[in-house]
Amino acid sequence: MADIPVDGNTRVAWVPAISNKALPTTTELNAGLLLQSLVTADGLAGFEPETADVDTTSLASTFNTVTIGRDTFSGTMLRLKKQDGTDTAYNTLIRGAAGYIVIRRDVLETTAWTAAQKVEVYPVVCGQTKRLNPEANTVARYEVPTKITSAPELRAVVA
Template identity: 35%
Template structure:
């Protein structure tokens, strides 16, 4: 099995609307705002956790569990830009949309039918400017809330 180095192989877009999060269309993807160059190199932070519930009983000799709810924690560290400031202007407090992430394909490759993507319906939190220090980049952090958990799709395929 070959190891894939992810440098330059992540594309991220913010879409205002997606009709079907399991199969966003090429047209929907093309209408999104490209964000991969607005993120710092380690700025895209998506954590997925699954709850567990103990299902053992008083007579059990070993623990047993079942999986329960899935939680998503999505955050980003973005560059501020003295000309466009795309992420700062696009993601004010309360902005709702869909973050779509494509991985493993050169970011310059156009969106195409059959590509696998992850789709997250998000609402932006209040942007938090990062503390300024000498020789620091101008950045801000934003945490997102998943506004419709049932619409998250980590195995979507572009239609």
């Protein structure tokens, strides 16, 4: 088994509509806006689930026990590079915009969406865009909070 490099092997898209988040179609995905070339190297933030503990220990227990509780994501957002001229991503990811963030990992980002590929589908609504303060030796950047509105499909398969 070989290690899978992350660089160049993550595709991120804003997709306006998906009828079945477990089986997004190539047509639906191709109607989306590819973002990976605009997302900063650290700009895919918070898309890691956390599972809460539920205490199942009883009064008779001599050992603390737990089971799984609710899953949650916190701080999900995209950090993007501002573009000159017509900035389609900046103009699309506005406060209140609802759609899906689709992430495909471990496949060359230039590879087209193809049936049977594994993807993550996050139903989101965008929060207010936050322009980041200027810093030396960087490009103009902004952040878009992405509030997950229903359970994501973390093991979706392209139909």
